[in-house]
Amino acid sequence: MSEQLTVEQLEEQAAKLSPQEQLKLVAHISERLSSIPLAQVEDTEHERREIPVFCYHSRLASVGMCRMCLVRVATPKLGPDRKPVLKADGTPELAWMPRVQTACTTVASEGMAIDSLSQEVLDARRGIVEFLLTSHPLDCPICDKGGECPLQEQTLTYGPGASRFYYSDKFLNEKDVPLGPLIVLDRERCVQCARCIRFQDEIADDHVLGFNDRGRGMEIISFSNPPFNSKFSGNTTDICPVGALTTTDFRFQARPWEMKYVPSVCPHCAVGCNLALSVRNNANIKRVLPRENDAVNDIWLCDKGRFGHQFADDSANRLTTPLIRRDGQLVEATWAEALALVAQKFGAAKAKDPNSIAGLAGDRAPNEDLYLFGKFFREVLGSQNYRSTVEADDLNASVGLSADSDISQ
Ligand code: SF4
Ligand code: SF4
Ligand code: FES
Structure with a gap:
């Protein structure tokens, strides 16, 4: 809980601070921050006091709709010479706005002071929560x-x-x-x-x-x-x-604290969005969330990456050991046996005609594996016949979309 201070207590405390601290939030605001909303200043500088928000989001334009971020705002009082008026102790005199303001739509400026914990501010916040x-x-x-x-x-x-x-x-x-x-x-x-x-x-x-x-x-x-x-x-x-x-994917599936968050990369297209798999009981992927990476997907994820994860839950059909066909039957083999057989068959086919070898890569392999797959075919086997593609209709069927949807385009 925040401290509940009256304006008088706040001013009493402020009097004990250095002039810079006294100006609280943005006395030493830098050029970099001078044209952004106050709520974002709070975002940027975590050690500062929190300003609670609902409608404000750092990736969206501010609209000031919820009023949760109300604060008191003051700017330095200016004299006739347009310079800050100083008090006897040399600190700037402040002109407080008569009413609380929304921090998300107030742009920070040099010398601005913000009160985010006086009784007036706490009362305003309490009223907004009660109203919501x-x-x-x-x-x-x-x-x-x-x-x-x-x-x-x-x-x-x-x-x-x-x-x-x-x-x-x-x-x-x-x-x-x-x-x-x-x-x-x-x-x-x-x-x-x-x-x-x-x-x-x-x-x-x-x-x-x-x-x-x-x-x-x-x-x-x-x-x-x-x-x-x-x-x-x-x-x-x-x-x-x-x-x-x-x-529809995650509704009523799990509570956030029951899940482990496993970092991963989306396999559905070449962008390779960063994501986090929410896994329950070390077994089921309950949902897929974006993982922030400003260079790739920022904090977003397309619906294909978010909802097309059921294939990974199909553990009953997942191969866990290599299978070799013997007398028309697929039987379990060791990796050494399987790789030796593949090397022998590839070697024989390459000696005859490298282009008689063709490769179909799983369409959910990551970019790096697909790159190596192509390189192996081109440079080791000498074949140009390799391919991989995401089949859109499969994906539509797996996430339950209608034929009208263009999710897989
Ligand atoms: S609270 Fe309402 S308006 Fe805000 S994001 Fe959720 S659904 Fe949209
Ligand atoms: S019901 Fe509870 S958890 Fe759900 S939106 Fe309201 S406050 Fe949040
Ligand atoms: S965060 Fe909603 S009005 Fe500022």
Whole structure:
């Protein structure tokens, strides 16, 4: 929990600090930070005090919709000569704005001071959380976001503890609304932050989501045909700050703390997006999440990489030992036996005609293996006949998409 200080206590504390510390957040703000929102300053400098957010996201434009990031903001008071007015002790006099401001839409500037923990700020945050929860179901025990939910965490940290609103006044909204073939919306959990809409507009450039209606009835809808027609729809479930958006793939499958996160690389195309497999009981891949790599996939993943993982769960059909055909039957063999047989057959075929040898690589081998496969055929066997391709229809069938979907293009 944050310290609960009154403005007077805060000012008393501030008086004991050096002029730079006194200016709190951005007294020594650098050129690099001077044109970015305050919420991002917090992101960048972890040792600073947290400013809680819901709608703000460092990869999206700031919109100031949720009001969770309210802070008090002051700038140095300027004299007639446009220079900062100094107090008797040489520190700059501050002009505090009369009301709390949204940190995510306030651009940091030289000498700006931010109060992120006075009573006024804490009261404002508490009010926002209480307001966000007026019609929220708080069904955390059955919510897939439970355990990794910013609303859950911030309710605990900044919320009022008890609501003044009656449970019977809650505006009950629809649950389990399919937004598209892969994404399900729980309308009463939505905090109307528009992260999902902005992701689709700004990052995916597929303008398929929007708000419908107003006030408590405001809801996320998809207006494309087929619905939520985007190859990147799964990313909205990662950045939704609540459990309003879930994937058909992961819904009710596991709790976040039960899973191990195994770093991997997507095998579905040459981009090689970095990902983390969420594995339960060391056995089943429950979901695939993007793993941040600014040089490759940033923090995003396409739906093919996210949802096309069932093939890896098919352990019953996975080869665990080499098989050699003897008398028309496939029988288990050692690696030494299998490799000796392959070398002997390849050698004989190459001596006759290298191009009589052809290779079909598994279409889910990683880039590095495919490169070596091609090199082996070209340079060792002298054959140009090798091939690998991802079969789109297989993938569509495995993740349960309709023929209309263009996920595999
Ligand atoms: S969205 Fe968060 S706070 Fe709401 S029910 Fe789910 S886990 Fe709980
Ligand atoms: S569905 Fe999630 S991301 Fe979209 S507006 Fe609602 S809370 Fe925000
Ligand atoms: S995070 Fe600033 S208004 Fe939502």
